[in-house]
Amino acid sequence: MSSPLRVVSFGLGPIGLAAARLALQKTSIQLVGAIDIDAGKIGRDLGELLELGKKTGVIVEGDAEKALKRLQPDVMLHCTSSFMPMVKDQLLLAARCGVDVVSSTEELLVPEFQHAALAKELDAAAKAGGVSLLGTGVNPGYAMDFIAVVASAVTFDVQAVKCTRVVDAGTRRLPLQKKVGAGLTRSEFQQQMATGRFGHIGMRESVALLAKALAFKLDKIEQTVEPVIAAEDHKTAFLTVKEGQVAGIRNHGYGYIGKRPVLHLDLSMYVGAPDPRDEVVLESTPPIHLKFHGGIAGDQATAAILVNNLHGIVAAQPGLRTVLDVAPPRLCR
Amino acid sequence: MSSPLRVVSFGLGPIGLAAARLALQKTSIQLVGAIDIDAGKIGRDLGELLELGKKTGVIVEGDAEKALKRLQPDVMLHCTSSFMPMVKDQLLLAARCGVDVVSSTEELLVPEFQHAALAKELDAAAKAGGVSLLGTGVNPGYAMDFIAVVASAVTFDVQAVKCTRVVDAGTRRLPLQKKVGAGLTRSEFQQQMATGRFGHIGMRESVALLAKALAFKLDKIEQTVEPVIAAEDHKTAFLTVKEGQVAGIRNHGYGYIGKRPVLHLDLSMYVGAPDPRDEVVLESTPPIHLKFHGGIAGDQATAAILVNNLHGIVAAQPGLRTVLDVAPPRLCR
Numbered sequence: 232m233s234s235p236l237r238v239v240s241f242g243l244g245p246i247g248l249a250a251a252r253l254a255l256q257k258t259s260i261q262l263v264g265a266i267d268i269d270a271g272k273i274g275r276d277l278g279e280l281l282e283l284g285k286k287t288g289v290i291v292e293g294d295a296e297k298a299l300k301r302l303q304p305d306v307m308l309h310c311t312s313s314f315m316p317m318v319k320d321q322l323l324l325a326a327r328c329g330v331d332v333v334s335s336t337e338e339l340l341v342p343e344f345q346h347a348a349l350a351k352e353l354d355a356a357a358k359a360g361g362v363s364l365l366g367t368g369v370n371p372g373y374a375m376d377f378i379a380v381v382a383s384a385v386t387f388d389v390q391a392v393k394c395t396r397v398v399d400a401g402t403r404r405l406p407l408q409k410k411v412g413a414g415l416t417r418s419e420f421q422q423q424m425a426t427g428r429f430g431h432i433g434m435r436e437s438v439a440l441l442a443k444a445l446a447f448k449l450d451k452i453e454q455t456v457e458p459v460i461a462a463e464d465h466k467t468a469f470l471t472v473k474e475g476q477v478a479g480i481r482n483h484g485y486g487y488i489g490k491r492p493v494l495h496l497d498l499s500m501y502v503g504a505p506d507p508r509d510e511v512v513l514e515s516t517p518p519i520h521l522k523f524h525g526g527i528a529g530d531q532a533t534a535a536i537l538v539n540n541l542h543g544i545v546a547a548q549p550g551l552r553t554v555l556d557v558a559p560p561r562l563c564r
Numbered sequence: 565m566s567s568p569l570r571v572v573s574f575g576l577g578p579i580g581l582a583a584a585r586l587a588l589q590k591t592s593i594q595l596v597g598a599i600d601i602d603a604g605k606i607g608r609d610l611g612e613l614l615e616l617g618k619k620t621g622v623i624v625e626g627d628a629e630k631a632l633k634r635l636q637p638d639v640m641l642h643c644t645s646s647f648m649p650m651v652k653d654q655l656l657l658a659a660r661c662g663v664d665v666v667s668s669t670e671e672l673l674v675p676e677f678q679h680a681a682l683a684k685e686l687d688a689a690a691k692a693g694g695v696s697l698l699g700t701g702v703n704p705g706y707a708m709d710f711i712a713v714v715a716s717a718v719t720f721d722v723q724a725v726k727c728t729r730v731v732d733a734g735t736r737r738l739p740l741q742k743k744v745g746a747g748l749t750r751s752e753f754q755q756q757m758a759t760g761r762f763g764h765i766g767m768r769e770s771v772a773l774l775a776k777a778l779a780f781k782l783d784k785i786e787q788t789v790e791p792v793i794a795a796e797d798h799k800t801a802f803l804t805v806k807e808g809q810v811a812g813i814r815n816h817g818y819g820y821i822g823k824r825p826v827l828h829l830d831l832s833m834y835v836g837a838p839d840p841r842d843e844v845v846l847e848s849t850p851p852i853h854l855k856f857h858g859g860i861a862g863d864q865a866t867a868a869i870l871v872n873n874l875h876g877i878v879a880a881q882p883g884l885r886t887v888l889d890v891a892p893p894r895l896c897r
Contacts, residue, residue, distance in 0.1 A: 253720055369718060377892070381714055384872045384893035385702060385865035387586055446897045515895075517861035521854070528850035532718035539717045546889070548881070556879070559710075559892045560717035562848075564779045 236541055239264035239304040239330070241295060241321065243272055243280060245406050246335055247310030249534035252281050254308060259563050260541060264302045265291045295321065299328040306541050309334035313432045315346045322353055326360035331547075333540045335533065337433035339366020340376075342551055344439040354551035363547040367540055367554050369532040370396065371433035371440065374523075375484075375496045377554050379511045380444040382519045389445055391493045391514035394437075397526060400479045401502040404530055405469040411479035411500045412458060414470050420458045420477045430456050431498055434484040441494050442486050444555050449494070451487040456480055459501040467502055478502045539563050569874055572597040572637040572663070574628060574654065576605055576613060578739050579668055580643030582867035585614050587641060592896050593874060597635045598624045628654065632661040639874050642667035646765045648679045655686055659693035664880075666873045668866065670766035672699020673709075675884055677772040687884035696880040700873055700887050702865040703729060704766035704773065707856075708817075708829045710887050712844045713777040715852045722778055724826045724847035727770075730859060733812045734835040737863055738802040744812035744833045745791060747803050753791045753810045763789050764831055767817040774827050775819050777888050782827070784820040789813055792834040800835055811835045872896050 238260050240251040247267075254262045255277075265277050270293070272280060278287040292298045299307070307330050312318050315338040325332045342350035357364050366372070375394040383389050400408050411430065412420045423429040434454045442449045461478040464471065472478050479501020486494030507526035513519035540560050547557045554560075571593050573584040580600075587595045588610075598610050603626070605613060611620040625631045632640070640663050645651050648671040658665045675683035690697050699705070708727040716722050733744050744763065745753045756762040767787045775782045794811040797804065805811050812834020819827030840859035846852035873893050880890045887893070 256720070373718060378714075380894045381711075381892050383895035385706060385860050385868050386872075386895055387589070387864065387868050388897070389895050444894050446895075517864050518858075519860075520857040522857065524853040524855065525851075527718050527852075531720065531850050535718050535720050539719075554892070555894070556891050558889045559714050559887070561713045561777050561888070562716035562719055562722050562779075564721070 235259055235261040236306055236545060237261050237263045237304040238306050238308055238541060239266060239298065239302055240308045241266040242309060242311035243267040243269070243291065244310060245404060246533055248281060249530060250308050250310060250537045251277060253534050253538045255287060257538065257563060260538070262289055263304055264298050265289050266295045266298050267291050268293060296324055299324065299330055304330055305545055306331045306333060308537060308541065309336070310537070313337040315339060315342065315349055319349060322364055323356050326356040326362050329360050329362055331362045331544045332364045333537055333544050334364065334366045335368050335537055336366050337368065337371055337436055340371045340433065340436040341439040341443060341553065342366065344436060350551060357551050358549045361549050363544050363549055364551045365540060365544045365553070365557055367536055367560070369527055369529055369536055370431070371437040372554060373536055374509045374527050375498065376437040376440040378509070378521065379441060379513065380555070382511055382513055382521050383445055383515070386513060386515040386517065386519060389513050389515040392441055392445070393495045393497070393512045395497045395508070395510040396499070397504050397507050398500040398529060399502070399504045399507045400500050401465055401467040407529065408467060408469055408502065412477040413479055413502045414472050415477040417458060417477065424456060430480050431482050431500065434482055434496060434498065437496055438484045438486040438494050447486060447488065447493055449486045449488060452485065453487070454482060454484045456482045459499065461503065465503045472502045479504070536560055568592055568594040569639055569878060570594050570596045570637040571639050571641055571874060572599060572631065572635055573641045574599040575642060575644035576600040576602070576624065577643060578737060579866055581614060582863060583641055583643060583870045584610060586867050586871045588620060590871065590896060593871070595622055596637055597631050598622050599628045599631050600624050601626060629657055632657065632663055637663055638878055639664045639666060641870060641874065642669070643870070646670040648672060648675065648682055652682060655697055656689050659689040659695050662693050662695055664695045664877045665697045666870055666877050667697065667699045668701050668870055669699050670701065670704055670769055673704045673766065673769040674772040674776060674886065675699065677769060683884060690884050691882045694882050696877050696882055697884045698873060698877045698886070698890055700869055700893070702860055702862055702869055703764070704770040705887060706869055707842045707860050708831065709770040709773040711842070711854065712774060712846065713888065715844055715846055715854050716778055716848070719846060719848040719850065719852060722846050722848040725774055725778070726828045726830070726845045728830045728841070728843040729832070730837050730840050731833040731862060732835070732837045732840045733833050734798055734800040740862065741800060741802060741835065745810040746812055746835045747805050748810040750791060750810065757789060763813050764815050764833065767815055767829060767831065770829055771817045771819045771827050780819060780821065780826055782819045782821060785818065786820070787815060787817045789815045792832065794836065798836045805835045812837070869893055
């Protein structure tokens with residue numbers, strides 16, 4: 232075993248904290264720093280934020296540039312925002328400081344899809360700095376896209392892809408339950424949807440990743456989001472959804488060739504959703520029907536895949552990379 | 565789309581032919597040559613060997629060095645033998661000629677496992693020649709190892725891995741039915757087993773790949789192979805297995821830490837095997853239970869994964885690579 236990777240956590244929201252907690256448990260990783268903009272977190276020991284009952288010696292800092300320059304880590308574990316324009320300066324900073332990045336930013340999954348110019352700028356900066364940048368996660372990044380890509384490896388051709396993900400939001404953390412609107416009325420749900428920061432983020436990126444990976448020349452990518460209304464009362468550890476209230480969302484993503492939806496992603500995330508699972512069906516030769524029974528546990532899995540990509544991104548060639556061109560993710564110890 | 569990859573097929577047994585047939589169908593690949601040592605194949609058009617009903621213009625050659633030097637292909641699609649010592653000179657030749665290689669050689673999956681010195685020699689030659697060499701396939705290389713590795717990416721830790729593959733050999737090609745001993749008596753089966761070229765090749769490589777990928781420090785790798793005896797008559801397209809005859813094999817692979825088999829691969833390949841499937845269970849946090857319903861169709865899938873890795877190996881960094889350090893395999897068109 233070579234010496235541990237030196238990692239800095241940037242962004243200490245729920246996912247960032249879960250990833251940092253996991254990183255602290257890895258012998259092949261040394262968490263050497265933590266960064267957040269929240270004044271309520273700056274100056275506190277990470278062990279306190281994680282309620283570990285002991286200090287880690289890692290004190291949260293507010294000045295990312297100062298921290299990166301002083302610590303000179305190998306990699307940044309980056310969980311600050313879903314949107315590329317909001318993380319641009321953070322990634323450019325990492326590139327300038329020679330620090331590789333594994334990021335939970337959903338839009339980075341297919342960087343050129345929504346932000347072609349910015350993707351080029353980041354790629355150039357990464358190459359200039361000799362660093363690799365990667366956006367990944369479970370959804371998008373794995374359950375409804377990457378797994379189907381890997382499944383395609385054993386086929387002659389693929390005519391269509393259907394991915395189904397069913398998550399019982401009642402078993403998940405409170406932010407997820409709120410993100411899917413559990414307990415809202417229909418009209419509250421519609422108001423929240425209008426903000427664009429609600430529901431699942433990254434459905435169109437998943438469709439775009441599949442199209443890119445499997446060389447589907449799509450004419451159009453679309454999505455629909457609807458509330459799922461509770462047919463009976465459901466009580467979670469955090470809240471109660473009453474009959475007639477919103478239990479969560481049903482989110483479809485489609486990639487069309489002409490009028491045919493060759494890519495169809497079907498995501499249900501609601502309190503009480505039955506038969507949680509992740510399922511991939513390839514209309515292919517030979518046909519593929521793949522299923523994660525019980526589903527891939529979202530919060531834990533997201534922290535895991537971020538941490539499990541840290542070694543891979545250090546080995547990758549410089550540039551703005553995607554999950555299609557770095558080594559396959561796998562457990563690190 | 566950039567110009568097609570220029571590919572030479574080396575080895576035109578059943579798998580090599582299936583892969584060549586598939587390569588001919590790909591617009592991103594141009595099959596420019598074919599090599600085999602069989603005097604019965606040399607000089608014939610590949611279209612004739614494939615019974616395409618038309619000529620391809622690709623004439624099978626017997627002199628590999630001459631062919632590679634004249635054709636200067638990008639990649640060699642290599643399907644000549646399961647064993648590294650037998651392919652050594654072929655791979656060194658490719659390295660000297662500056663040709664990347666995707667190989668079906670089972671022992672190349674974890675090259676250092678059985679042939680450490682040879683692995684070093686091949687790696688050095690590949691780097692000197694600026695080429696990448698990769699051994700892959702479905703089993704070993706995907707169904708009972710790689711998929712479990714990719715599944716581990718969404719876990720915090722893995723304590724144990726169980727992979728189950730059930731193949732109804734009755735639905736497969738004749739060589740596969742013969743390879744698993746369908747229609748033999750028990751004593752014929754035992755005689756065949758003693759040759760070491762019978763049954764499934766690569767079980768220990770699958771265990772070794774899992775151990776390497778997931779950082780299990782094994783004390784021991786073992787396998788067992790037993791005949792499965794037909795409880796009733798089975799008729800396939802090629803042969804009949806009578807009640808009491810061998811229907812095929814049951815092959816277990818184990819990786820032990822102390823006395824605990826932390827890795828357990830359970831392969832059934834016999835005529836009439838019920839519920840064909842590929843299943844991965846990780847004893848992990850969170851737990852993973854993944855299943856290819858109906859299983860991964862062996863012959864087609866093997867041809868597919870070889871061809872689908874051709875673009876990836878060209879993009880990989882020079883050296884003797886493994887499926888753990890090249891880009892994830894995916895369909896090419």
